[in-house]
Amino acid sequence: MADDDETPPLMQRILDNPFILLFLGVAVPAVLYLIWGIMEIISIPVAG
Amino acid sequence: MAEQFRTCPDTGLKIHLPAQALMKANAVAAVVFLLIGGIYGLMVGLTRWPAVHLLPADWFYLTLTAHGLNVLIFWMIFFEIALLYFVSSVLLGCRLATPKIGWVAFGLMVVGALLNNYIVLTGTSSVMMTSYVPMEAHPLFYLSLILFAVGALIGCFIFFGTLVIAKAEKTYEGSVSLVTFGGITAAIIAVFTIVSGAIILIPTLLWSLGFIADIDSLAYRLIWWGFGHSSQQINVSAHIAVWYAIAAIVFGAKPMSEKVSRMAFLMYILFLQIASVHHLLADPGMSSEFKMFNTSYAMYLAVMASMVHGLTVPGSIEAAQRAKGFNSGLFEWLRRTPWGNPTFSGMFISLVGFGFLGGISGVVMGAEQINVLMHNTLYVPGHFHATVVIGSTLAFMALTYWLVPVLFRREIVMKGLASWQPYLFGFGMTGVALFLMGAGTLGVPRRHWDITFSMTGGIVHEFPAAANTLLALNGLSVLLAVIGGAAFCVIIVASLLFGRKLGDEEKLDPPIMASQPADADYVGIGKFGSTVPGTLVLALVFFVSFALYYFINWKYLAETWGIS
Amino acid sequence: MSTLSPPKERLWWKEPIDRSELIWVSIVFVWGLVMSFMMPYWHVTGNQNLSNETYKTTPESFMARTQANVDQYTIRHEGPRDYPVVKPPPGGDVYMVSRLWDFWPIIELQKGESYRFHLSSMDWQHGFSLQPANINIQVVPKYEHVVTFTPNAIGEYSVICNEYCGIGHHMMIGKIHVVE
Numbered sequence: 001m002a003d004d005d006e007t008p009p010l011m012q013r014i015l016d017n018p019f020i021l022l023f024l025g026v027a028v029p030a031v032l033y034l035i036w037g038i039m040e041i042i043s044i045p046v047a048g
Numbered sequence: 049m050a051e052q053f054r055t056c057p058d059t060g061l062k063i064h065l066p067a068q069a070l071m072k073a074n075a076v077a078a079v080v081f082l083l084i085g086g087i088y089g090l091m092v093g094l095t096r097w098p099a100v101h102l103l104p105a106d107w108f109y110l111t112l113t114a115h116g117l118n119v120l121i122f123w124m125i126f127f128e129i130a131l132l133y134f135v136s137s138v139l140l141g142c143r144l145a146t147p148k149i150g151w152v153a154f155g156l157m158v159v160g161a162l163l164n165n166y167i168v169l170t171g172t173s174s175v176m177m178t179s180y181v182p183m184e185a186h187p188l189f190y191l192s193l194i195l196f197a198v199g200a201l202i203g204c205f206i207f208f209g210t211l212v213i214a215k216a217e218k219t220y221e222g223s224v225s226l227v228t229f230g231g232i233t234a235a236i237i238a239v240f241t242i243v244s245g246a247i248i249l250i251p252t253l254l255w256s257l258g259f260i261a262d263i264d265s266l267a268y269r270l271i272w273w274g275f276g277h278s279s280q281q282i283n284v285s286a287h288i289a290v291w292y293a294i295a296a297i298v299f300g301a302k303p304m305s306e307k308v309s310r311m312a313f314l315m316y317i318l319f320l321q322i323a324s325v326h327h328l329l330a331d332p333g334m335s336s337e338f339k340m341f342n343t344s345y346a347m348y349l350a351v352m353a354s355m356v357h358g359l360t361v362p363g364s365i366e367a368a369q370r371a372k373g374f375n376s377g378l379f380e381w382l383r384r385t386p387w388g389n390p391t392f393s394g395m396f397i398s399l400v401g402f403g404f405l406g407g408i409s410g411v412v413m414g415a416e417q418i419n420v421l422m423h424n425t426l427y428v429p430g431h432f433h434a435t436v437v438i439g440s441t442l443a444f445m446a447l448t449y450w451l452v453p454v455l456f457r458r459e460i461v462m463k464g465l466a467s468w469q470p471y472l473f474g475f476g477m478t479g480v481a482l483f484l485m486g487a488g489t490l491g492v493p494r495r496h497w498d499i500t501f502s503m504t505g506g507i508v509h510e511f512p513a514a515a516n517t518l519l520a521l522n523g524l525s526v527l528l529a530v531i532g533g534a535a536f537c538v539i540i541v542a543s544l545l546f547g548r549k550l551g552d553e554e555k556l557d558p559p560i561m562a563s564q565p566a567d568a569d570y571v572g573i574g575k576f577g578s579t580v581p582g583t584l585v586l587a588l589v590f591f592v593s594f595a596l597y598y599f600i601n602w603k604y605l606a607e608t609w610g611i612s
Numbered sequence: 613m614s615t616l617s618p619p620k621e622r623l624w625w626k627e628p629i630d631r632s633e634l635i636w637v638s639i640v641f642v643w644g645l646v647m648s649f650m651m652p653y654w655h656v657t658g659n660q661n662l663s664n665e666t667y668k669t670t671p672e673s674f675m676a677r678t679q680a681n682v683d684q685y686t687i688r689h690e691g692p693r694d695y696p697v698v699k700p701p702p703g704g705d706v707y708m709v710s711r712l713w714d715f716w717p718i719i720e721l722q723k724g725e726s727y728r729f730h731l732s733s734m735d736w737q738h739g740f741s742l743q744p745a746n747i748n749i750q751v752v753p754k755y756e757h758v759v760t761f762t763p764n765a766i767g768e769y770s771v772i773c774n775e776y777c778g779i780g781h782h783m784m785i786g787k788i789h790v791v792e
Contacts, residue, residue, distance in 0.1 A: 008622070008623055008625060009625045011625060012223070012623070015223075015229070015310050015314065018208060018211050018232050018236075019208075021232060021233075021236055021317050022235075022239065024317060024318060025233075025237060025239070025240060025317040025318065025321075026236070026239055026243065028318045028319070028322075029240055029274070029278075029319075029321035029322050029324075032322050032341070032342060033270075033321065033322040033324055033325065033342055034244065034247075036342075037270040037328075037334065038270065040333060040334045040335055041264070041266050041267055041270065041333060044266075044333045044666050044667065044668055044755065045667055046667060046668045046669070047667035047668060047673060047756050105782060109779065139616055139617075174779075176776050180736070180737045180775070180776075182735070182736055182753060183777065183778060220618050222618045222619060222622045223618055223624065225614075225618055225619075226619075227615050227616050265737060265752045265753055266755060269750075269752075292615040295615060296614035296616045300614055301614060301615060302614050302620075303615050304630050304633055305627060305629045305630060305633055306619045306625075306627065307625055307629065308633050308637065329662075330662065330749045330750045331750045331752065332664070332750070332755045332756075333752075333755055333757070334664060335664050336661070336664060340651045340652065344647065344648055344651070347644055347645070347648040348643075348644030348645075348647050348648060349644065351640075351644060351647075352637070352640045352641060352644050355636070356633075356636070356637060359632070359633065363630075363632065364615070411647070415650065415651060416651045416662075417655075417658060417660055417661055420660065420747055420748055420749065421747070422748065423739075423748040423749070423750065424739045424741065424748055424775055425741070425746070425774060490744075490746075491741065491743045491744055491746045491772075493739065493741055493772055493773070495774075495775075495776040495781070496772075496774065496776075496781065496782055497781070497782040498782040498783075501782070501783070503783050506691075506692040507691060507692060507693070507785050507786075507787065509743055509770035509785060564614055578632045579631075579632060580630070584632045584636065591639060591640075591643065595643070598647070602650070602654070602658075605658070606658065606659065606660065608745045608746060608747060608764075609660075609742075609745050609747060609762055609764055610660065610726065610760075610761065610762030611659070611660045611661060611662055611663075611747060611761060611762075612661055612663055612726075612759075612760045
């Protein structure tokens, strides 16, 4: 085939790398859900 | 090393024997805990049935705790570990990384699951699966879950190790299969799930032992749901991988588009776990921005992914059927599917039930404001019986019918009963989901032993009479589902013990692996300018149902008290 | 090649996408935008948006303020437990304690008026489930949640616990009256 040596597009290379995906799949929810959520709880004021 | 492999005569798959032994062990453990959890589920359903009201209160709460843990955690995760070994080792034709450590993982999981069942049965830990602090369980309750989770985490690492070996030893060319990619999605979500579980359960264990004075209730809820909800997202990813696998097994289907399906899985990897906030929408303290962003899975990108799978799985089946010549009209391809094959019928009921019942109810209930109508009512278990039981459990059952001859080299017994089993279980569970959701819309609380309030000294609340009817119908549906579930356990156990042994070279007749249509057969299929017009019509029916139900619930919300 | 085996095209990213898939992805994407819009839209135009106003507190502090509110606004006692019925002025603060295993005190409200409800737990987690209005809110110890309610119909309402809180969970019930 003609495209034998062609490097796959960037997005395909990301999808083909389980460890990049593992990093993203742990980091993204850790930031958006766990860390953001903890920040919300910490910032609750004390009753007056 | 060569003698460590065999080639399956039915499927042509190259199977690593140490991996096969581990898959068998995990799958058998899964079915055992399904059976235990199912018996507990039967007792829950019969106690909720007002005219039966089987168990006393303490036993009801104990049973409900055990039911949740056995089926939501133990059955699911054991099966998923078997599945992860299958999609890595078997589908990539590769040896499994460190089978000996695989047995350590299995041992930890078995000890954890048994210890958990024991400590719950002693009556000291009737705290529900959620074990919300500051309600306290026996320390062994938390320890047992930690042991189980550590075992499962090791299983995930073995899966990733196997991917590394397969790539290094070049056991496959190019990219992994789509089904393996679905397995990667499930394993990644599993790692996040288990890490969240460790972050919260280890301090809670120390708290129950007196080493820590206090666990913040809100922080517990936040992090526990990172574990409790995400663990159900492992199930979703795994059962969608199973749908794709069954499409290939029964029809020789190929993905409509690798790119679209894999991007949909990527949306799961990135955003499915953040919907853990579904459980916190009625909580104090967290801002609406946090709730809206997370509950929508980042503007519904993960919902979009599910709806894409919902099209591409039946779409790939339709395309394969049309390529085989069933190309007339909109639905000839669907009429000519093997409805008596439990591997197919189970998968198809799983697909429809997960989408129409579980998916729609989940997204509606997950709208920030609508949630206040459903939080902690029976609507919630109604919803997740559609997702986890009709969706995941039925898909796993369907695949098991195929795994028995492939992995265990035994023929399935009682094939007549097997062909009915997915319908019994699927329709029973559809009833459970619908009737529980119905009772929830009438305000009936979940996890509640006595909605007649007979023990409050005269302070009562009367639910609409329909609630009693719905709970009775739920009880009948539970019976039907339990018959279906028991039939599954009996068929599988009997097949493993008494099924005809298949020879090393023997091929089953009819074959259990469909031939693939040639590429040329796909040319010119379809109608009305679409290759999969039937699936597109079904998808549009789904979309209209979804949109109608979504806006109806905003209307319900507008009718209640003002809340601000 | 099937879904069980590696993609046939090595550069599968460059394969064309079927038109049916493109149509569906477009529909679903737009639908996601519609649903994303609905929640902020309801915050602007809708009347049912659960407040996030919350304070850290202690059971002692919350109970003391509840007691003061009860002492000030009790209009009668009623029911098998002879609980005080508290009727704060419209627009005023209402305190309701969740504890093992009841809600205290009984509240009387006027239809169409707004009240600032203060909810907290004395012990474990509870659920504030207002029936038949079907409003369900989590009640968490050491946090005080302030929610404004505007009842829209007269009648006797029940508050049922819908978060499991131990062996007496099903005995946990309270009352709110809404009058003209």
